Amino acid sequence: MNPQEKLIKLKEFLRNLKSAVIAFSGGVDSTFLLKVAHEVLGDQVIAVTARSSTYPERELNEAKQYAKDMGVKHIVIVSEELEIEGFSKNPTNRCYFCKHELFSKVRDVANEHHMLHVLDGSNYDDLGDFRPGMHAAKELHVVSPLREMGLTKDDIRVLSKDMELPTWNKPAFACLSSRFPYGQEITPEKLKMVDLAEQYLLDLGFRQIRVRHHDQIARIEVASTEREKFFDIKVMDQIGTKLKEIGFTYVTLDILGYRTGSMNEVLSEDIKNNKGISK
Template sequence: MVSMDFFPGVGRLGVAFSGGVDSSVLLALAVRDLGRDRVVAVLGVSPSLAADEREAAHAVARFIGVAVVEVTTFEGDRDAYRANGPDRCFHCKDELFTRIADEVVTAYRLDAVAYGENADDAQRPDRPGSRAATQHRVLRPLADAGLDKAAVRRLAREFALPCADKPAAPCLASRIPHFQPVSREKLAQVERAEAALRGLGFQDLRVRHHGDVARIELPPADLVRAVADPLRAEVHKAMLAAGFRFAAVDVAGVQSGAFTLPLVQRA
C-alpha cells in the first residue's frame, strides 16, 4: 500500500464522489489518512447520473464506511451545457463544485474539497472539467502523487473495493455527439438502453445517441456475442424499447473520448 501524505494541512475533507474507481480510491485514502469522521463523500445527482450508478456509489461508500451527502445539480439549466460543445464537462463540473461550495463546505466545516483526477487524465486534452476544478481550488491528490490509471486500479484491489474491476462509466451526456443538444429525454433514452444491455450480461458498454440510431460500443470480446443469435434479437428489441428505431454495433469497440478528442486535437 502506498504511504505518503495525500492531504497535507487538511483536517476535514469533502470528496466529489461518483462511485467510480478513481473517486472511490481517493475516498478510501482519505478515510485511511484522516479518519472517517473527517471525510464527507459528496455525490452530484442529476438526469446525467444513471440510477444504477447512484445505487452503486452508495454501496461503495457504505463499504468504505462513509455516509454520502447528495447534492442536486442543475447543469441542465445552463444554456452552455445543453448546447453540448467540447467544453460541456466544464459547465457540469462548475455546477457541481459550485453546489458543493454553497451547500456542503460550510455545513460540514470542510477545509478542502478533492476530486479523483488521476495522472493519466491530467495529461489528456479532453478533460475541461479540470479547468473548473482549478477555478474552484479543488484538490487532485491522485494526479499530484503521480498515480496513473493502473496504479489507481492496484490500490482499489489492495483496498478490496467492490468497484475495483468496474469499467469506466462516464456520465450519460457523454453519449450525445457534440453540438447535438443535451435533453432529459435523450439522457433517459440512453439510460434505458444501457440498463437493458447490462441486463443481457454486457458490462463495459456505451450506447451513443445518434437520433433514431443507437450506436452500441462493446469490447471486442463481446461484439460477436451481441450480433449472434439468440442475443442479437434481444439487443435489437432492447434498443427499440428504449425509443430508438435502429440499432448498430460499432466494430471499433468502446472508445473513450470518442466525441471530444477529435475536436480538441484538431484545435
C-alpha cells in the same frame, strides 16, 4: 515509482490537508480516494454525490452503498446540469459547465461543514484526454490528489484490489451526456433513452458498454473482449428489437468497440488543446 510508493506519498499528502470533502461518484478513482482519505483523516472526510438526470440511479445507489460500507458521512445533493444555461446545447466545453456547477455546490457543503478542501478523483491518465472540466476544477481550487501523486488508472485498480474494494475492476463510467455528439441537443427524453438502453445491455451481461445517441441511431460500443457476443444472431435481434422499442430507429454496433472519449475523435487539435474555448 511503484503503486505502493505512490500510495505512501498519497497518504502523506492527504494527512497534510487536515480535512476535506470529496466529490464522490462511486467510480474506481473516487472510491479509492475516499477509502484512503477516510483511513488517514477519519471523520474529517465527507463524501458528496450529485443526483441528476445525467447520472443513472444504479450508480447513485452503488455510491451510497460504498460510502455506507466505509462508514463515511455521505451527502447527496441535486445538481441538474440541464438547468445550466448553455449546457443542453452540448458545446465542446460542456463538461466545464457541469463541473463548475458540481464543484461550486460541493464547495458550499465544505464551507457549511467547516472542511478545508474539496477533492476530486482525477488521475494522472486524465491529463492525456480532452477534459474541459479541469478548467472548472482549477478555477474553484479543487485538489486532485491522485493526479498530483502520479497515480494512473492501472495503479488505482491494483491498489484497490489489494484493499479489496469492490470497484477495483468496475468498468469505466462517464455521465450520460457524454453519449451525444457535440452540438446535438441533450434532453431528458434522450438521456432516458440512453439510460434504458445501457441498463438493458448490462442486464444481458455486458460489462463495459456505451450507447452513443446519434439522433435516430444508437451506436453501441462494448469492450473488445465482448464484441464476439454479437456473433449470435438471436442476441443481435433481441438487442435491436429492444432498442427500437426504447425509441431508436436504427441500431448499430461500433466494430472498434469501446474506447474512452470516442466522441472527442472528431475534435480539432486546437480544441483538444483547449484553445479558443470560451467559458
